[in-house]
Amino acid sequence: MSLSNNNEKMSIGRFISETVASPTRIPFVVVIAVILIFQLMNPTFLSYQGLVTLVYSMSYFLIAACGLTFVVMMGSFDFSSISVMKFSALLCVLYIDDFGLWIIPITLLCCAIIGFVSGFLVAKLGVPSFMATLGISIVVDGISLLMSKGFLHLMEHEGFRSISTTFIAGIPSVFHWSIAIWVLCAVLAATTPFGRRTYAIGGNARAAVLSGINLDSQRIQVFMLSGLLAGAAGVFYMSQLGGGSVEIGGQMMIPLFASVVAGGTSLRGGTGGPQNTLLGVIIITWIQSGLRMMGTGMETQMVILGLIAIGMSIATTDRNKFRRVIVK
Amino acid sequence: MTERTLTPILDVRNVCKSFGKVYALEDVSLKIFPSEIVGVVGENGAGKTTLMKSLVGIHVPEKGEWYDKGVKAAFPKDPKDAAKKGISIVYQERGVVPSLQVYQFLFLGNEEKYVGAFGLQIPRMKKAAQEIIDEFHIKCDIEDFMFELPLSTQKMVEIARAVVNIRLEQNKQDADSVIILDEPTAPLNIEERHELLNEIVRLKANCSFVFVTHIMQEVMEYMDRVIVLRDGRQVGEYDMATNKVTENELVRMILGKDIDGQEKIQRIPSRVDNSETVLSSKELSKRGSYYNISFDLSKGECLGVLGSAGSGKSELIETIAGINGYDEGDLLIRGKSTKNHELPYARLKKGVGYFSGEIANELFYDWPITKNISILNIEKIVTKIFHFLNFKTEKTLAADISKQLRIKTPNVNITVSSLSGGNKQKVTVGKWLEKKPDILLLEDPTIGIDVGAREDIYETILNMKEQGISMILVSDDPKEYSALCDRVLMMQQGKAQKIISKEELKEVLQT
Numbered sequence: 001m002s003l004s005n006n007n008e009k010m011s012i013g014r015f016i017s018e019t020v021a022s023p024t025r026i027p028f029v030v031v032i033a034v035i036l037i038f039q040l041m042n043p044t045f046l047s048y049q050g051l052v053t054l055v056y057s058m059s060y061f062l063i064a065a066c067g068l069t070f071v072v073m074m075g076s077f078d079f080s081s082i083s084v085m086k087f088s089a090l091l092c093v094l095y096i097d098d099f100g101l102w103i104i105p106i107t108l109l110c111c112a113i114i115g116f117v118s119g120f121l122v123a124k125l126g127v128p129s130f131m132a133t134l135g136i137s138i139v140v141d142g143i144s145l146l147m148s149k150g151f152l153h154l155m156e157h158e159g160f161r162s163i164s165t166t167f168i169a170g171i172p173s174v175f176h177w178s179i180a181i182w183v184l185c186a187v188l189a190a191t192t193p194f195g196r197r198t199y200a201i202g203g204n205a206r207a208a209v210l211s212g213i214n215l216d217s218q219r220i221q222v223f224m225l226s227g228l229l230a231g232a233a234g235v236f237y238m239s240q241l242g243g244g245s246v247e248i249g250g251q252m253m254i255p256l257f258a259s260v261v262a263g264g265t266s267l268r269g270g271t272g273g274p275q276n277t278l279l280g281v282i283i284i285t286w287i288q289s290g291l292r293m294m295g296t297g298m299e300t301q302m303v304i305l306g307l308i309a310i311g312m313s314i315a316t317t318d319r320n321k322f323r324r325v326i327v328k
Numbered sequence: 329m330t331e332r333t334l335t336p337i338l339d340v341r342n343v344c345k346s347f348g349k350v351y352a353l354e355d356v357s358l359k360i361f362p363s364e365i366v367g368v369v370g371e372n373g374a375g376k377t378t379l380m381k382s383l384v385g386i387h388v389p390e391k392g393e394w395y396d397k398g399v400k401a402a403f404p405k406d407p408k409d410a411a412k413k414g415i416s417i418v419y420q421e422r423g424v425v426p427s428l429q430v431y432q433f434l435f436l437g438n439e440e441k442y443v444g445a446f447g448l449q450i451p452r453m454k455k456a457a458q459e460i461i462d463e464f465h466i467k468c469d470i471e472d473f474m475f476e477l478p479l480s481t482q483k484m485v486e487i488a489r490a491v492v493n494i495r496l497e498q499n500k501q502d503a504d505s506v507i508i509l510d511e512p513t514a515p516l517n518i519e520e521r522h523e524l525l526n527e528i529v530r531l532k533a534n535c536s537f538v539f540v541t542h543i544m545q546e547v548m549e550y551m552d553r554v555i556v557l558r559d560g561r562q563v564g565e566y567d568m569a570t571n572k573v574t575e576n577e578l579v580r581m582i583l584g585k586d587i588d589g590q591e592k593i594q595r596i597p598s599r600v601d602n603s604e605t606v607l608s609s610k611e612l613s614k615r616g617s618y619y620n621i622s623f624d625l626s627k628g629e630c631l632g633v634l635g636s637a638g639s640g641k642s643e644l645i646e647t648i649a650g651i652n653g654y655d656e657g658d659l660l661i662r663g664k665s666t667k668n669h670e671l672p673y674a675r676l677k678k679g680v681g682y683f684s685g686e687i688a689n690e691l692f693y694d695w696p697i698t699k700n701i702s703i704l705n706i707e708k709i710v711t712k713i714f715h716f717l718n719f720k721t722e723k724t725l726a727a728d729i730s731k732q733l734r735i736k737t738p739n740v741n742i743t744v745s746s747l748s749g750g751n752k753q754k755v756t757v758g759k760w761l762e763k764k765p766d767i768l769l770l771e772d773p774t775i776g777i778d779v780g781a782r783e784d785i786y787e788t789i790l791n792m793k794e795q796g797i798s799m800i801l802v803s804d805d806p807k808e809y810s811a812l813c814d815r816v817l818m819m820q821q822g823k824a825q826k827i828i829s830k831e832e833l834k835e836v837l838q839t
Contacts, residue, residue, distance in 0.1 A: 191716045191717050191719075192715065192716055192717060193706045193710060193715060193717065196699070196702075196703065196706065196717065197706075200692060200703055203692040203693075203694060203695065204688075204691070204692050204693070206688075206689050207688075207689055207690055207691060207692055208703075209671070209672050209673070210649075210672055210682055210684070210689060210690065211703045211704045211759075212672065212673045212676035212677075212704060213673060213703075214671070214673045214674075215671075215673075216671075270692070270694060271694065
């Protein structure tokens with residue numbers, strides 16, 4: 001009896017040590033832990049109503065995170081995602097009366113152009129992506145404020161709202177949209193020359209150049225994709241919530257980065273991918289919603305999310321590689 | 329000199345070290361006497377690095393004895409402990425902190441020895457540094473920044489730092505020291521190489537050296553003794569003064585077989601088609617680098633650009649590759665003028681590829697062989713519709729290449745970082761072999777790899793040439809020119825001296 005018990009302990013011990021050693025397994029384990037912990041603390045977490053809340057909170061976030069993942073894979077940063085998302089949401093609500101549903105392609109185009117500007121600054125003018133996109137985010141925030149004058153605007157166009165809020169198979173359609181976009185992104189990253197080139201630049205930019213990759217054009221394209229997807233996230237956000245002001249999305253940029261990193265896309269570039277980002281998004285947004293469902297205050301949420309962001313980057317960093325660099 | 333009768337400074341016997349089931353070192357013994365330079369040679373993976381790391385406490389061997397003046401002692405636990413025992417290592421690269429001044433760098437990590445009541449005693453540090461610079465005859469000022477110094481001087485400062493480290497650790501000015509140099513000359517050009525080696529020979533008065541190298545000429549000219557490792561075993565030891573060993577014997581000992589490569593290479597015919605000019609440079613100039621360079625490159629020809637560092641040869645080849653631009657003149661590819669500041673991807677579309685032996689510029693370390701080869705040949709592995717990647721084609725492609733080039737690997741999904749140096753280099757050659765550009769620019773194609781793998785790579789390059797690929801070669805190894813080139817352009821201080829034939833080159837190299 002004691003022997004078998006001992007064996008079991010051994011295998012659990014081995015499971016833990018293997019999990020810690022392989023960063024790819026950690027996100028799965030954390031997702032399960034998050035579900036278990038919140039379910040224990042709050043039995044309505046996995047109820048139908050709870051699930052709908054979780055789905056709403058993660059869907060638009062997943063779309064923006066997929067876009068950001070491409071930039072991070074390439075070894076760059078995009079700090080403008082949330083600002084672009086906000087801008088896109090406000091553009092929709094302010095001009096839907098003038099353009100009807102045509103506002104959607106117009107908005108997406110505008111957001112892709114913002115991405116193009118970031119990419120141009122990074123690729124052609126050599127501005128570090130950190131600075132370029134941070135600058136762009138402030139500019140875009142200013143424009144959003146100018147457009148909305150700080151008021152709360154309500155979306156009254158039923159057709160627009162139904163994009164996200166139609167229930168299909170018991171789940172709001174925004175989930176189906178976001179999963180479809182996620183699959184497209186994963187396919188783009190893993191099975192196309194575009195994806196391969198993005199990984200290449202993140203892995204070894206000089207080798208990428210000597211392998212005949214047009215570095216500038218590829219970088220601009222990736223920033224445009226990030227802008228486009230951030231814009232799409234804004235469209236879905238507005239159609240799901242039905243209103244918003246310049247305040248939306250407040251402190252979301254860091255959780256967005258955290259979800260990309262938590263999935264296993266290293267900020268050093270060249271690894272991970274959108275396929276991993278789904279789990280990261282689930283971890284970050286479900287913790288956030290779980291806390292909110294239990295009525296945890298905003299300040300506590302911020303502390304916990306910040307710690308989770310740091311914890312997940314510790315957990316998903318391949319430290320063997322790091323050590324190798326130091327020792328030799 | 330009568331060192332042989334002295335007690336050795338370093339005396340290790342029967343060192344064994346294994347990684348998993350593989351023996352990296354098996355019964356290797358090493359004695360270092362005062363004032364000598366001992367070369368350690370062997371193929372990549374022969375156990376040189378493992379031996380060095382065992383001596384400085386990075387690896388701890390499973391078996392083996394360490395004798396300290398005849399008394400049995402323990403192996404060092406870590407590099408600090410090794411310094412206490414009088415051994416320190418200078419790594420091949422990344423050893424220098426470029427932003428520090430010489431005196432700061434010399435005492436880096438030992439600052440606590442110079443702390444007074446009011447913080448660091450800078451004047452005392454500077455005085456001590458000046459004494460060391462004088463003792464080692466290093467041509468620099470103690471307030472120079474490390475990045476300002478030539479590479480060979482940087483290496484000298486690193487060596488001095490290793491000695492300082494030992495002295496401070498033992499708290500003795502005249503401590504016996506053994507400095508391990510891991511391929512110190514690899515990043516240097518020919519002149520710097522000789523300068524460094526001459527300095528090291530002079531330093532024998534102060535300390536002994538263990539010298540890991542791939543360059544046989546260095547062993548022949550500068551070492552006192554040489555130890556040959558093969559597959560983790562010590563297969564030979566030669567005293568260079570008494571035991572006249574030839575370079576060929578040494579190479580045979582390293583490889584464990586005769587090199588047939590030389591002959592095989594000479595049998596590959598050169599098919600230069602002088603009627604077809606693929607690239608011509610007309611009065612090409614780049615201020616500060618090279619001036620009025622003109623030449624024509626024929627189909628299937630290999631043109632070498634020979635010159636010392638600063639002759640502008642590297643800048644010239646980089647201009648042709650599209651890495652940097654030119655100021656005046658014209659560069660024609662297949663008779664068509666090119667735009668200045670065209671980037672490498674644009675040149676590659678016109679059929680000009682650039683292959684550098686610096687694998688850090690060529691490889692994606694975390695990627696498997698398959699991806700490393702296909703990244704350059706992406707158009708060959710996409711599906712007809714939608715241009716998705718076809719993973720099956722990708723794998724066949726990589727498998728073909730690794731079979732052709734005899735890359736030693738269980739399969740092609742292995743990440744390249746786990747391959748040995750020679751095999752890594754073969755992967756980089758492999759992707760160009762598949763690409764088949766019209767013109768291939770080679771810069772130091774075999775830098776840092778061992779003799780055996782080098783012959784294989786020459787063979788591949790010459791086979792590509794035979795198929796009609798034109799080449800331009802720039803190298804720091806004169807032998808590379810006679811092995812690969814049909815004609816050689818001699819450059820000096822940015823100016824083209826003359827173009828000579830292969831036969832004339834042989835005479836130039838002999839004198």
